[in-house]
Amino acid sequence: MGKVFRFSDDVNTDEIIPGRYNVTTDPKALAEHCFFEVRPDFSKTVKGGDFIVAGENFGCGSSREHAPIAIKASGIKAVIAKSFARIFYRNCINIGLPIMISDELYDLVKDGEDIEVNLKEGTIKILKTGKVVKSKGFPDFILKIIDAGGIVNFLKNHDIGELEDGI
Amino acid sequence: MGTVAEEIFSMKLSRDVSAGEIVLVDIDVTMSHDNTTPLAIKALRNTGKPLYDKNRIVIIFDHVQPPASVESATLQKEVLEFIKKEGIKNFFREGICHQVLVERGFVLPGRVIIGGDSHTCTYGALGAFGTGVGSTDIGVSYATGKNWFRVPETYYFDVNGSFAKGVYPKDLILKIIGKVGARGATYKACEFGGKTIESMAMGDRLTLTNMAIEMGGKTGLIKTDKVTENYLKSRGYPYKEIVPKDPNYEKIFEFDVDDLTPQVAVSPKVDNVYPVEKYAGTDVDEVFIGTCTNGRIEDLEIVARMFKGKKLNPLLKTIIVPASNEIYFEAMNRGYIKIFMDAGAMVCNPGCGPCIGRHQGVLAPGDRALTTMNRNFIGRMGSDKGEIIIASPATAAATALNGKITDPREVI
Numbered sequence: 096m097g098k099v100f101r102f103s104d105d106v107n108t109d110e111i112i113p114g115r116y117n118v119t120t121d122p123k124a125l126a127e128h129c130f131f132e133v134r135p136d137f138s139k140t141v142k143g144g145d146f147i148v149a150g151e152n153f154g155c156g157s158s159r160e161h162a163p164i165a166i167k168a169s170g171i172k173a174v175i176a177k178s179f180a181r182i183f184y185r186n187c188i189n190i191g192l193p194i195m196i197s198d199e200l201y202d203l204v205k206d207g208e209d210i211e212v213n214l215k216e217g218t219i220k221i222l223k224t225g226k227v228v229k230s231k232g233f234p235d236f237i238l239k240i241i242d243a244g245g246i247v248n249f250l251k252n253h254d255i256g257e258l259e260d261g262i
Numbered sequence: 263m264g265t266v267a268e269e270i271f272s273m274k275l276s277r278d279v280s281a282g283e284i285v286l287v288d289i290d291v292t293m294s295h296d297n298t299t300p301l302a303i304k305a306l307r308n309t310g311k312p313l314y315d316k317n318r319i320v321i322i323f324d325h326v327q328p329p330a331s332v333e334s335a336t337l338q339k340e341v342l343e344f345i346k347k348e349g350i351k352n353f354f355r356e357g358i359c360h361q362v363l364v365e366r367g368f369v370l371p372g373r374v375i376i377g378g379d380s381h382t383c384t385y386g387a388l389g390a391f392g393t394g395v396g397s398t399d400i401g402v403s404y405a406t407g408k409n410w411f412r413v414p415e416t417y418y419f420d421v422n423g424s425f426a427k428g429v430y431p432k433d434l435i436l437k438i439i440g441k442v443g444a445r446g447a448t449y450k451a452c453e454f455g456g457k458t459i460e461s462m463a464m465g466d467r468l469t470l471t472n473m474a475i476e477m478g479g480k481t482g483l484i485k486t487d488k489v490t491e492n493y494l495k496s497r498g499y500p501y502k503e504i505v506p507k508d509p510n511y512e513k514i515f516e517f518d519v520d521d522l523t524p525q526v527a528v529s530p531k532v533d534n535v536y537p538v539e540k541y542a543g544t545d546v547d548e549v550f551i552g553t554c555t556n557g558r559i560e561d562l563e564i565v566a567r568m569f570k571g572k573k574l575n576p577l578l579k580t581i582i583v584p585a586s587n588e589i590y591f592e593a594m595n596r597g598y599i600k601i602f603m604d605a606g607a608m609v610c611n612p613g614c615g616p617c618i619g620r621h622q623g624v625l626a627p628g629d630r631a632l633t634t635m636n637r638n639f640i641g642r643m644g645s646d647k648g649e650i651i652i653a654s655p656a657t658a659a660a661t662a663l664n665g666k667i668t669d670p671r672e673v674i
Contacts, residue, residue, distance in 0.1 A: 105444055105531065109639040113646070114618045118333035120300050132646035152445035152478065156639060158380040160301050160396035181449050181480055182380055186396035236284065236410070246402055250309040255406040259286050 096222065097144040097172055100137065101206040104150035108183065111154065111162040120161075122168035129165040143170035146210055150176065150201055154183025160190065167192040173212055175200055175219060175230065188237055191245030195219065195230035203228065236260075265416040265509040266483040267451040270391045273372055273504075281415040281512075290373040291318055292403040295359050296334070297325040297618070298378030298396075299341045305401025313348050314407040320352040320368055321345060322359035327613045330621035357586025357612035360384045360554040364468070365588050367499040371486045376400065376409060381554050381636065383474045386451075386483035387467035388490055389504035393481045414451040414480045417442075418511040421456040423520035428671035430564070431466040432556060432634065432654035434458075435473045436525040438517060440535025448478030450512065458519050459484060464493040465560040472555045473636050476532040524670055526632075527652040530640045538657055541667045548579040548631040549662040550623055550643075551655055552615045556634035557585030559592050561655040566598035568659040568673060569605040580607040580662045581623040583615035607662070619643045625650075632661045 116128040130137040147153075147166065153176035154162060163186045166174065173193040187194045193214050204210060204221055211220040217230040233241065236258050243249035249258075263269075263278055271279040274287050294302050299321055306313065313319075321341065329335035345353050354362050360381055363369050371389035376382065378400045385392030395409070403409050419438060425431075452474040459467065467489070471482030484490075485505040494501045524538040551557070551565055562584060574580050582602050584590040590612050593599050602609050608623075616623035617635050625631055625648030633643075638650035653661070656670035663673060 107639050109637070109642050113641040114297075115620045115624075115641075115644070117297055118331060118337065118620075120304060120337070132641050152448060155444065155478065156380065156637065158298065158378055158382075158394040158396050160298070160398060163396075164301075178445070178448065180445070180478060182394050182396060185399060189396060189398035189402070234284065246398055247305050247308045250311060250402065250405055255286065255402070255408050258410060 096209050096211050097146050098142065099146050099148045099204050099206060099208050099210055100141065101204065102147060102149040102153070105152045105155055106149055107156035108154060108159050108162040109156055112159070112165045117159055117161045122164050125161050125165035126168035129169050138169060141169045141171065144172050145170065146212065147171055147174040148200060148204055149174065151178045153179050155180035158182045160186050163187045163190055163192045173214065177201055188240050189246040191248070197228055197230045199228045263507050265451065265506050265511065266389065266453050266485055266504060267391060267414055267416055267481065269504055269506060270372055270374065271413050274374055279413055281413050283413045284410060285413060286408055286410050287374055288407055289318065289376055289403045289409055291320055291368045291375040292400055293320045293322065293359055293363060293375065293382065294378035294397065294400045295325050296323040296327065296338050296341065298400065300337045301397030302378060302400035302404060303341065303344050305398040306404040309401065309405045311405040313404055316348050316350050318407065319350055319404065320363060321350060322362055323355040324358045324613045325618050326620050327355055334620070357589070358554045358557065358614055360472070361558070361585040361589070364388065365586060367497060370494070370499060371490065371502045371504045376403060380475045381472055383479060383481045384468055384472040384554060386481050387464065387471040389484065389486040391481055394475065414449055415512040416451040416453050416509065417447050418514045419452065419454045419517060420514060421454060421458040421517045421519060423458055423518045425519050425522065428656055428674045429519070429522050429524055430654040430656055431462060431469045433522055433525045434517065434519055435470050436527050436535050436652065437522060439473060439477050439527070439533050440525070442477045442515070444476065444531055444533040445478045447474070450479055451481050451483055452477065452479040453483045455485060460487060463560060464489060465558040468558065469555055476636055524654060524657050526657065527638055529638045529649045529651065532636070532638060532652065538653065538667065538669045541651065542669055544667045545630065545665065546578065546632045546661055546667060547629040548581065548623060548625065549658050550581045550616055550631060550633040550635065551658050552583030552585060553617050553635045554585060555636040556655050557583060557589065559589050561634065562589065562593045562598050564655045565659040566601045568656065568663065569607070570601050572605050572663055574606040574662055575665050576606055578662065578665050579623055581610060581616060582607050583610045583622065584612050586612050616643050632658055632667060634658050
């Protein structure tokens with residue numbers, strides 16, 4: 096169970112972490128500045144196991160991986176959005192930050208409410224109402240990367256050509 | 263058979279490939295810069311694999327160059343160690359990555375290029391498939407020489423008509439983004455064609471493809487033609503024809519530029535696009551001309567023509583950053599740099615300049631900047647209480663001359 100931090104549409108990577116804080120590759124230091132300007136209380140109030148719920152096009156803008164790294168290092172368990180920007184989507188899968196796509200959830204939860212997520216089943220339960228929402232599935236080859244905990248972990252034990260078996 | 267994107271992937275894999283297919287392909291060029299290389303090196307090291315092919319890697323220092331803080335100097339030092347250790351030859355600090363890659367002949371028709379920078383979508387102006395990725399994807403290519411893609415569907419932008427005086431390709435791409443929306447082309451290849459595009463110089467084409475990402479696009483593309491061929495041959499680079507064959511476009515948008523007027527995109531979203539008249543007279547504190555969108559010689563030429571013999575108000579920060587050393591030299595030879603400095607503008611060394619918000623003109627709280635950048639997100643240029651407005655080089659120059667937002671047609 097975790098608390099929802101709710102964001103609107105088109106949250107960009109400058110909002111997730113402004114360019115001027117990308118002066119380190121240390122995940123903890125990046126997490127300190129996560130949503131630093133648009134939601135200054137975020138890094139102080141977020142707890143391990145919390146969730147981000149957002150509208151369309153989450154993570155648009157720059158290709159900086161500092162953005163999903165900052166979110167992951169904040170302790171966020173999963174980002175659940177109506178849709179993701181393309182580069183951010185790849186980055187999350189590559190670094191092993193769980194993402195889920197759901198059109199429905201956004202209008203069913205408020206900021207600060209509790210949800211329970213089952214990543215394997217792809218389900219999200221809203222504790223207040225008991226309603227369960229199912230997220231959109233991933234193609235098989237992406238599941239391979241997710242199951243390995245990210246592409247780097249995948250490559251530790253596999254050849255990249257093995258991804259093709261899932262294509 | 264298909265769109266420019268499908269043609270490139272089909273050629274790469276020597277079989278017919280269509281939109282929607284997931285493909286694993288050899289990457290011709292893997293590019294990253296001072297901001298994104300450190301994490302790419304980490305990713306490579308964590309795979310436990312050696313560098314696959316150092317000759318297909320290009321590293322550019324452009325974001326904060328020379329380094330402006332101990333932190334950025336430290337990260338750049340790490341990258342330099344990597345370059346030395348691995349014997350990477352393609353390392354440059356002579357301008358913005360996207361401009362340098364084009365000038366140095368890494369961007370050729372039919373190539374598949376990934377870059378640790380979202381504006382890698384620029385390379386389609388030369389018929390290459392360029393797309394931005396994160397650092398881990400760069401690390402994957404370091405380790406394997408390959409990466410996976412979903413072949414994108416294509417939105418086709420059919421652009422016809424001639425630009426009126428004072429109206430430029432930047433106004434066109436802003437108009438397009440305003441119409442399509444910041445997420446209107448997410449995952450799509452954005453192919454530009456039509457009479458207007460056919461008569462556009464390479465520099466102007468690069469302005470269009472550069473901003474495909476601002477509507478969510480995976481890449482911007484323009485079929486190759488005489489302009490592409492002449493550009494490449496004049497530099498001694500090989501040319502190959504990449505043109506659509508019976509393409510099936512998911513959507514077609516038609517634009518007529520005859521009646522197009524100068525446009526601005528106001529803070530905090532690139533699709534907040536309006537005719538410049540709406541904001542005419544608004545005070546600004548900074549004008550910045552440069553970036554991978556508009557720091558090329560064609561852009562500086564417009565500004566030089568407008569600044570010639572004029573004096574700018576020193577209370578306004580006017581900053582000009584040529585996109586590369588080559589452009590800087592050309593601007594010097596043509597006398598533009600002298601014109602800029604005589605007028606009172608600050609000319610900084612080639613690179614990303616204040617577009618990354620870390621040096622060369624960051625905004626104070628309450629500052630409003632009019633820039634030729636491609637993004638106006640909150641906090642991008644410094645203070646989150648600053649405001650960024652995007653426009654063409656002509657609108658930027660007119661605004662610098664008057665100290666307030668000005669329709670360039672009144673000045674030209």
